[in-house]
Amino acid sequence: QVQLVESGGGLVQAGGSLRLECAASGRTFSRDTKGWFRQAPGKEREFVAALSWGGEWRYYADSVKGRFTISRDNAKNTVYLQMNSLKPEDTAVYYCAIMENGLGSTPNEYDYWGQGTQVTVSS
Secondary structure, three states: OOEEEEEOOEEEEOOOOEEEEEEEEOOOOOOOEEEEEEEOOOOOOEEEEEEEOOOOOEEEOOOOOOOEEEEEEOOOOEEEEEEOOOOHHHOEEEEEEEEOOOOOOOHHHOOEEOOOEEEEEEO
16 A cells, blocks of 8 residues: 655745655555645645656646755655745645656646645745
């Protein structure tokens, strides 16, 4: 059974930084794409960033480009999201997800999901 556990969320002032981490267990993936999504209250879940297994494909939502960086450690089956220059509109529950095969940025393409970690940015 695949489990994804996010950590690193919290409360930060605007302009600050946070680093999210998502550790996967229960299975080792060799061709997966790992991604981050977020969902604010009353809004649909939206794509944030994704990274292929080998790192050759890296994709960001326009709203976070230049501020967020996704990375991964395949040996640890872990994906990270470094978030800098945070804004109040970044406030949301952040979810990591795994797509077993392929590349994509829509939620329904992803096979496994974590339970989420809250990020709150105060103004």
